Amino acid sequence: MQNLQISVENIPDSELKPKYKSEDNIGFGQIKTDRMFTASYKEGSWQDLTISKYAPIILDPTAVCFHYGQTIFEGQKAFRTQDGHINLFRPEENAARFNLSAKRMMMPEIDPEIYLSGLKKLLILEKDWAPKSEGSTIYIRPAMIGTEPSIGLRASNEYLFFIILFPSKSYFPEILKIYVSEQYIRAAPGGMGSAKTGGNYGGSLFVGQKAKDKGYDAVLWLDAIHRRYVEEVGAMNIFFVFNEEIYTTPLESDTIVHGITRDSAIKIFRDFGYTVREEALPIDKIIRGLKEGTLTESFGTGTAASIVPVGSLYYQEADHIINNFQIGTLTKKLTERLLDIQYGNIEDPYGWIVRVV
Ligand SMILES: Cc1ncc(COP(=O)(O)O)c(C=O)c1O
Numbered sequence: 001m002q003n004l005q006i007s008v009e010n011i012p013d014s015e016l017k018p019k020y021k022s023e024d025n026i027g028f029g030q031i032k033t034d035r036m037f038t039a040s041y042k043e044g045s046w047q048d049l050t051i052s053k054y055a056p057i058i059l060d061p062t063a064v065c066f067h068y069g070q071t072i073f074e075g076q077k078a079f080r081t082q083d084g085h086i087n088l089f090r091p092e093e094n095a096a097r098f099n100l101s102a103k104r105m106m107m108p109e110i111d112p113e114i115y116l117s118g119l120k121k122l123l124i125l126e127k128d129w130a131p132k133s134e135g136s137t138i139y140i141r142p143a144m145i146g147t148e149p150s151i152g153l154r155a156s157n158e159y160l161f162f163i164i165l166f167p168s169k170s171y172f173p174e175i176l177k178i179y180v181s182e183q184y185i186r187a188a189p190g191g192m193g194s195a196k197t198g199g200n201y202g203g204s205l206f207v208g209q210k211a212k213d214k215g216y217d218a219v220l221w222l223d224a225i226h227r228r229y230v231e232e233v234g235a236m237n238i239f240f241v242f243n244e245e246i247y248t249t250p251l252e253s254d255t256i257v258h259g260i261t262r263d264s265a266i267k268i269f270r271d272f273g274y275t276v277r278e279e280a281l282p283i284d285k286i287i288r289g290l291k292e293g294t295l296t297e298s299f300g301t302g303t304a305a306s307i308v309p310v311g312s313l314y315y316q317e318a319d320h321i322i323n324n325f326q327i328g329t330l331t332k333k334l335t336e337r338l339l340d341i342q343y344g345n346i347e348d349p350y351g352w353i354v355r356v357v
Helices: 064-068 091-104 112-125 198-202 205-213 260-272 283-292 329-342
Strands: 035-042 045-053 071-073 076-080 086-089 137-146 159-168 176-181 218-222 230-233 237-242 245-248 275-278 295-302 306-315 318-321 353-355
Touching (some): 035 112, 064 137, 071 198, 086 112, 086 329, 091 137, 091 260, 112 137, 112 159, 176 205, 205 218, 230 237, 237 260, 237 283, 260 329, 283 295, 283 318, 295 329, 306 329
Parallel strands (some): 176 218, 176 306, 245 275
Antiparallel strands (some): 035 045, 071 137, 076 086, 137 159, 237 295, 295 306
């Protein structure tokens, strides 16, 4: 059993940062809170669990993370309820997925108890940073990097785990213009697409920029083999609604991130009585559905963005408009239910909410 003693550095009030003045301009991930949680992995165990002042990390230039990509991360949110409590949403799922990423990247798993108690203690200390307006949250970034100096290609024997917090608004605009990538791919079967590891995101930046330059908000990736089946969008899973039947990419392949918002959306829709099909969906069927009027809505799901309607798809040199570039009825219904659960406006029927304080 690990020693769960977390030491907390005392930071004098005079060294705490001034809080943001208005919640309107906090942006996403731009404001850091005062403290961070860290733990080190050395000689086969996690140790030195500490909450200290947010500060740069100093590493040897040969640290494995710089050269061989041993980096993983998670994305979570903490929600301030109307009555001032702080809620986490399915945090055990993030800890479990973090460990799946760790395994794939030859990194040590972290005891979920360290992950979750470190996170909760940090949030308690930083709770005054939590924005009050609905739609704003504390965005949480847990991460792990291989820190051992070693220029030889091998897994690091030493790691740093850290959690940092950012009071934030939503990540995306209200309705997305999406660019379907035909030439470049994100992940291939047998690769590491389902791991939240830096390389997957680094590899996507080039296409993301191409899409931005053309005026699009995000990239929709197709499968690597046929360049036909939809996979996911940037940092979101993707859903399409055909005549009130909801489709999303299945999880059998190891090429997409197994989204916690995706799973929650499926459960909520099924409880509303809708049919949700986890089926490979060809892009040509989507375009046909738009032309014939059978495809009525599309939306992305992810922690950073929550639920975001997709207003258009750029594919084969044309923009295909979805639902007149408006949010659809099912998308709206899902968004409202999910946010109501997350912000504690209604009772959580699923046991997804963990109250921190
Ligand atoms: C590539 C990718 N797909 C999908 C998701 C959505 O996952 P979640 O809903 O758990 O945030 C994320 C975000 O973590 C992601 O990075």
